[in-house]
Amino acid sequence: MSDGSSDPTLPAGILDGDTAIGKRVPRESAKRLVAGRGRYVGDISLPRMLHLAFLRSPYAHAIIGDIDISAAAAVPGVTHVITGRQVAEVCAPLMGVAHHRPGHRSAPQHVMAVEKTCWQGEPVVAVLAESRAIAEDAAELIEVDWQDLPAVVDAADALSPDAPVLHAEMGDNLAFQFDVDTGDADAAFAAAHTVVEHDFRFDSQTPLTLEPRGLIADFDPSTGGITVHHSGQSPFQMQDILSENLGIPEHRVRVICPDVGGGFGLKVNVYGDEIAVAAISKIVGRPVRFLADRLESFVSDIHARDHVVTARMAVDADGAITAMEMDDLAALGAYGMARRFSVAEGMMAVTMMGAPYRFENYRARTRNVYVNKPLVGVYRGVGMPFACVAQEVLADKAAAALDMDPVAFRRQNYRRLDELPYTSPGGAKVDTASFAACLDKLTAAMDYDHLRAEQAELCGQGVWRGIGIATFIEQTAYGPPYYGPSLARISVQDGCTVKLEPSGKVRCITSITDQGQGTWTGIAQVVASSLGIPVDDVEIHAGDSATTPFGGGAWASRGMAIGGEAALKASLALRANILALAGAITQADPAKLALRAGEVVNMETGMASISLAEVGRVGYFRQDTLPGDFDVELTVTHNHAHNHQLYYTANGVQGAYVEVDIETGFIRLLGHWAVDDCGRIINPLMVDEQVRGGVVQGLGAALFEQCLYSEDGQLQNGTMADYLAPMAAEMPDIVVEHVETPEASTRLGAKGVGEAGTIGAIGVMWSAVNDALRPLGASIHHQPFTPERVLDALDRANAGSENGT
Amino acid sequence: MKAPDFSYVRPASLDEAIGLLVTHGESAVPLAGGQSLLTTLNMRLSAPELLVDISGLDELRGIDVDGGTVRIGALARHVDVATSPVVAEHLPLISEAMAHVAHVAIRNRGTFGGSLANADPAAELPACAVVLKATLVLAGPDGQREVAAGDFYQGLFETTRQGDELLVEVRVPVQPAGQLFAFEELSRRSGDFGIAGLAATGQLEDGGFADLRLAYLGCDDGPRLAAAVAAAVSGQGGPLDDRQIAEALRQDYEFSDVPGLSAATKVRLAAVLTRRALDRMRGAA
Structure with a gap:
């Protein structure tokens, strides 16, 4: 694990000293946008x-x-x-x-x-x-x-032999199928003490x-x-x-x-x-x-998450998971998405199923089919929520079947730190993780034992509350091994240029883009920390293919993890050049100089020698005072790519407390907790709000959002009055806490965090609502959990015909 | 989308406004708060040639009480009604309902009369007007006429208002002291149109309900008194049966499926709301 204090390649104090890294710095563009000075395409x-x-x-x-x-x-x-x-x-x-x-x-x-x-x-x-x-x-x-x-809108219908075929040259509508078979799932299920299963349906959404x-x-x-x-x-x-x-x-x-x-993708x-x-x-x-x-x-716009999933889990008498199974069927819309393919949802679902847990035997299949609906594309979380939902609902069911507490069941089955790095049976590679540490912090934050006691007490009074727990892995900052072989010309390296202006201020030109995440603020913090200057002395320029280094941009939670590392490399190189120039100006040994508070400081005496402005003045206007062979290099560009790594693995656990009104089917959100590990946190303010925003989008998915299509392919709710986006009044307070396990392969140690909130929130709502319904013998299977679907679930239970559909 | 081309005029007087409606006939529509009309224009669901903006007619704006009647000007904005001490004191049912009327931004512009005249079956205020026996005052080229709210509503966005008439005032009898009332609504999100709701007034006599007036929103094509429900629960003092209420609701209204919500669920939710409203009224007695 890297750490600034012990990384000999980093100047002391950059990551762990009193610098801008780790500070709650407000977004640099907030004031400008609120003042109406934003410049969007429409302007x-x-x-x-x-x-x-x-x-x-x-x-x-x-x-x-x-x-x-x-x-x-x-x-x-x-x-x-x-x-x-x-x-x-x-x-x-x-x-x-x-x-x-x-x-x-x-x-x-x-x-x-x-x-x-x-x-x-x-x-x-x-x-x-x-x-x-x-x-x-x-x-x-x-x-x-x-x-x-004739049109076809449902994935299962599209696979039927008499379905209308979208693309005649293909012969049928099957776009892609992928199978996983690890260990011996049949034997494990046959030998299991208990097998639990669940069917899941997810209505399509659009990112809005x-x-x-x-x-x-x-x-x-x-x-x-x-x-x-x-x-x-x-x-x-x-x-x-x-x-x-x-x-x-x-x-x-x-x-x-x-x-x-x-x-949002x-x-x-x-x-x-x-x-x-x-x-x-x-x-x-x-x-x-x-x-x-x-x-x-x-x-x-793209649609997303149009899936039908069935999944099973086998456990032994001691509560150890022995096998899992997943069958995923996804509707992709009318075509494969150019360069982004649309198969990522299903691939992530089967790859990441069960990844935080120890088990050996796994079988999975994803089938992706074309239907007469808008194209499916990558949307915040992509296929990771399906894996989270399936594994967490099954964990709850297995714990209930064994009369175990669901938190204890998870803790027992988590991969331990001494098992790292590992590859999950689905193929997810996990290098660094902190499942148990996150769970411990979560149960303390939500006062889990108290909530369980309250839940039991209210249950006796006819108040139906549920507690959800969801563990997840977030694959962030996809790397060259993923996109390279796809031949899609998707660049996963990013570049950063830092330039000392004559005044001693700095311009930073990054290939990372920012649509509201606050990544640019974080990059400015990295630059400021590396150069020993205030964040306000760094101006970011970005979003122009002609003037910035070539790169990827913003997607897959990659901005800080990759762009931040590129900024660190460029800034450290500029720092070295500045110190060399300062050494030449002051006739001092650059190795004995440091940058602090906008000044070049002699580390032995602690005294400031000259200011950055003086360095800039001499460097740009008075080269005549320098040695004849001294090259002034005050603009530096560096890039970062993790050539042989698929992604940086982040992880987290979320908890939720809900109440179901069994007369109306309405769900009230009483509390939400998120403990996230995205590696080193550059800006806690931005990270917290990323998590909260992601949680809200996940709650929208679980409770409100659905593209309702008629059988002939007409969207029936295509207005903001009819497509229900999550709104503030219905949202709970969202408590955000962190565990920091720095990415081991970079010096900055940052991982992504953009999708964590969404992945965990969808999973935890499936866990919480089913927890509330469990004493009633009911379970829910279809997202979003509309009042009608909740009432239908209760009716099925009352009819004694609960059959998992 | 952009609205199709239209002309716009802002008359200085009520007479001028009515004159414009007479002259232009069906091609002209009045514009008050614009919270429904502008949306339909921007979605190209309607294409009037002339908008007659009556929002400058300040004489249609006040709220006062005159003996046993509260007079609410048609152009009183929702925010004015929601914060009016007169309404709070004399029409507490409307005060309670206002909390469900859209969001703050819409309440700041939308008008009381506009909501009543628009006759959206999911709106809160028409149901209140019917239950409270409001009288709607319409001004037309031949002067003014009064219509009982119960007669005003004719179906989905349909009323007895003629194209050359304007709703100018609403007269609502003061709710008598001791009258029981409740407003209940279920909406998926705060401020949305309700998926079901009702306005209710009544009394308790000998431990049972009497003089019940119930009107529902979101359940059929407009607010009508639910006579079968009122009859079914009148005289009842004990716990109410949702199934019995639901059966009566099906006699009063025609429920239909909408995307994402079946008629059966809607009846069920309306029955739950009815029971909750009546339980609350009994509790207040």
Whole structure:
């Protein structure tokens, strides 16, 4: 384990001294955004810019016949009406197949539909006009000769031999299947003292960023280049896609991500309509702006977590887990997601099942199928919640069957520290972890024994409360071994440039982006600590593929873990250069100098020799006073990648206390506790709020959010009044505490934390609500836990027909 | 989405407003707080040619009590009603219901009359108006007329208001001292439209309920008195039976499935709310 105080490669005190690292520094952009000085894509306007509105398919599955654009084109203010066929002439289709997943299939996805549409909301015709309102007026006048086809929306239905097939060339709708078989699951289940099982259903969700998707594409016919202002998480991925699909040399593609109002994974996925906007700018030779409105966001943003899972657990008489089994069936939407593939949910589910626990025998399968719904993409937590939910519900059931306390059952079955590192039966690699330490801290924080006593007492009075516990692993900062073999051109290395300004202040240019997480603040803290300056003396520049180092951007909880390490490397190199220059100026041995409070300090005397401003002044303006062969290097760039490591493993445990009203099926959230281990914490304020925000999204998943589809593929609740996002009034207080086990392979020791809250919150709600229902003989199987589903669960129990479905 | 093109006019007087509605007929709609209308415009669910913005007509705004009647101007905002001492003292049922009316931002703009005239079957205030025997005052080209709330509601977003009439005032009889009342609502999230709810008034006589007036929201196409429920529970003094209430509810209203919520569950929840409302009323007696 690394530690700043004992890491001989680090100057003393950087990680553990009184520096900015570990301080609750407020987000650097908070004041600016609250003051209304944010600059989002919608705030940017270019000369001669056109506004685009799409006609989207009203059908989930239909052949596109003749398109009559004449009435739309005649609307005053309309400049162009462009069909998918015209766009296809200048833009190659997308292909969402992962080369590292043998057998994975998809079909070419035109960025706008050409011959047929495969989901309600697929873009078909684009209207360009002087305003968005005019474009919408005109789009209503387009007449399309639709030939409606049978649609399929449910994964199991899509596998039936007589199901409508989305992509004829595939023959059926099965996109991908993956099997795991470790040890001897059959023998272990046959020999088990007790076997518990549970069926799970998860309704699809959509991530709901506050700022919808949007971009301005500005193709310049005179240079053949394009500049795109994009509400996205990775300007580099967008640059690469636009270069590839539009045939524009990469160095002529510049993607700028200005302020971005929320990502959650939604904005790292690849959207045909966004690529189409760039293609259309190339066709018309003018800047084109497209801002998704809330209604079209519901049918064009990614959806996620459309899964049906069955799982079993075998335990021996002493309560030791001996085997697990998982069968996962996932609906992927209409196509594989370009570069992000959509199979990640199922793969993570079967890989991570049971990973915190000691067991040897495991069988699992994930099947992924195409249905006539929006594409599934990576969303905060991706497939990790399924593993958490399944293992935790089964742990509760096994503990109940053995009459054990569920906390004791978990503690007994956790992997011990002396078993690290290990590979779980599903294939999850765990290098560092702190399960028992997190659990101990959690039970103390929530006063577990008191809650259990209160629960029992109230149970006798007809008040039904439940206590949930959920342990999870978060695979953070995916590395080259994962994305490299996929051939997806996803960069998982990130870079950082630090530059001493003549005044002694510092500019930091990072490839990491920030959609509200606060990562930039953390990176500034790393730079400030390394250079011995206040955080306020560091200015961050980012989000521009032309001016920052190449990198990945923000996704998979990687910003601090990778970008922070790159910033540490660059800052330490700049520190060495500054001290060398200071040594040259003051004729001192650089090895005896340090940086403290904006000054170069002689470590032997403790006295300041010269200020950073003086270093900058001499370095930039008075080189004539330096030795003739002295090179001034006050701008330094370093990168970080963990070449041979799949990910950095974070972990945590959450607890929840809920009350179920058995007359109405309503669930009241009484308390929520999260103990998280994300390695070294750079900024506890940002980390706590990341956890809380993630918890709220997890509670939304468990209790409120669902995309309700009719059998013919129509979204029935695509407004913010009907799709229930979690709101403040229903949220409990969320207590956040930490265990810090630094990442062993980096000097900074930071792991990711962006998804922890969501993973654990979904798991802990399944645990808590089922705990409340257990004395009634009922159990819940379908997320979100709507009042109707809770009442149905109670009715099944009362009918004595509880059969686990 | 962007609203389709419309014209906008802000009349200076009630007569001018009504004149505009007469002149433009069905192509004109009145705009008060805008909390329902602007949403339907932005979703392109309606496309009126002219919005007649009546929000400047201050004479339609006050709240006062006159003998046995509380007069609430149609343009009184929800926040004004919710914080009115007159309403708190004389119409405690409405005070209780206001806590369920949307969120603070909506209450700051939405109007009392707008909610009543919009006739959303999931709204709280129409049910209260029916139960409390409110009288709605409509102004039209031929002067004013009064309509009992019970006669005003004709179905889903349908009322007896003519296109050239404006709801100008609501007159609500003061709730008599000793009257029992309750408002109950279940909504998935605080401030949402209720998935079921009711407004109730009544008395206890000889230990049993009497003079019960119950009107439900979110259960059918509009607020009507639930006569069968009232009859089923009248005279009862002991514990109420949810099944009996549910059966009566099915006589009073037509329940239908909506995405994510079956008619059967809705009836069940309405029955639970009924029992809770009546239990609370008995407890207050």
